Amino acid sequence: MRRLSLLTAAAFVALGLASASAAEPDKILNASYDVSRELFVAVNKAFVEAHQKAGGQAIKIDQSHAGSSKQARAILEGLKADVVTFNQFTDVQTLADKGFVAADWQKKFPNDASPYYSLPVFLVRAGNPKGIKDWNDLVRDDVKIVLPNPKTSGNARYSYLAATAYAKEAFGNDDAKVEAFVKKLLSNVPVFDTGGRAATTTFVEREVGDVLLTFEAETSGIRKEFGADKFDVVVPSVSLLADFPVAVVEKVTEKRGSTKIATDYLNFLYTPEGQTILAENGNRVRDPAVAEKFADKFPKVRLVTVDEVFGGWAAVNKQQFGADGVLDRLLAGS
């Protein structure tokens, strides 16, 4: 009996594989970052319907999720993704440098090819018992911060840079004071987890710390899973714009003949319908009308960019995160 059902299962999968390899591009693969699964389940469903309503053929969107650096690497090694929807600019740039994505990929879609964005915010315990309002509360002696290691977590890099950007404004670019501020902030982190998910576990389940630094887009997932009444979101006075860049992997799509459908798919993210789904999942969107509709979900905040404050990702990677960069120095001393 058991044997029979195993064989049935085997046959079932074999059939599935056979039909998959024989087909025209009636499906495309979206390689995305690790926490975007439910978001793209919703997006894909809507796109498939919209596409068919517009007279297109039936299409299936496959999803692959992992850290976006790992995804970029996998695509270089042969993962046949038609589009990428990442949370790190540098990971798309890696693909562009190797010729998988157009060199001018940022020009191919509106808003520098970033249909939505988010920002590091503070997730505090219900009622905000420590009264944490802004970045300068994070250097208080009585505040314990949960933050993954900026060396290994893209999420934490944004938080780290946002704190640095705040300090640069507060101390008028006095480097010594800026570094002292960030160093104090880092010294309030009792333990650095390697990734965002591990940090969430530390904060939520081990109940360590007073504030978790993470993307605003992540906080809705955390509150949904662990209880909206247990945590409050605090949006600081200023934060760092975190783009979610998208691109067509032309090296793959040109071979598969899927460039058009892949482009349509990414353009769908910019439509009012796509933007609504993005906003419903905790992301800030570009479309003014949609943004207006979700205004009370996303408190007003002044955002600065990596380009403005740090002169671009290439510079920031070298200056802050490289070997002997500022981060290494601050961590070594804390």
Next chain:
Amino acid sequence: MKGGAGGRRLVLAIVLVLTLFVVIAPVSVVLVEGLSRGVGAFFGALGEEDTLAAIRLSIVTALVVVPINTLFGIAAAWSIAKFTFPGRKLLLSVIELPFSVSPIVAGIAYLFVYGGQGLLGPFLEEHDIKIMFALPGIILASTFVTAPFVARELIPLMQLQGNDDEEAAATLGARGFQIFRRVTLPNIRWGLVYGIILCNARVLGEFGAVSIVSGTIRGETNTLPLQIELLYHDYNTAGAFAAASVLTLVALLTLAAKVALEAKVGRGQAGR
């Protein structure tokens, strides 16, 4: 052994405490958490399309890998235990290599060979042969990681038994394969079953190597362990624990089968 009853009790106590905290507590938590939102939610989470697909993929992988490694294990054990030839020790070490290599190293090594930037990458690309980020890659990686299990069980057993039975059979006129089927195989059957059970459990549970070569396409190249990680990262705790309890169940069944086997044939035969 030196040391009195007090010393023995202390060691026993340490072992029990460690077992409780390292093994029993986490395993129970997985099962309890899996069922904590009710049996309905448990089966609902398991019935989710992608999780079902992951379970199917893991089963298919096991259906391919376990027979391969069983044949390989028998052949390897047979050659190593029953014959002497130059390089025998070396072969033995090579077979055991996957035990000592971290699975992630194995995965990356396969990428270096079959990946797009790898040794054979351009050739495979040109001929449209998909190995990495598809079923063949998952099977390759799993085969590597579980290659020693059957052989490791059989080699000591076969060495212990020596060649006497086979030689007797040969004297009586049996030929090569006949000897194997009628004499060797019955002698090793419980060790073989034991090796297969272990191999199967490991294939179903393999994470590191497969995670590198899978491409984690949901519903297609996510094996059950990868799906568990995905659900966990999605804040889908119920789904993650439900899927995890399936693997835990496999482990418990493996354990039960092992105990049953050992009871059946005695400690000496079923391996250590």
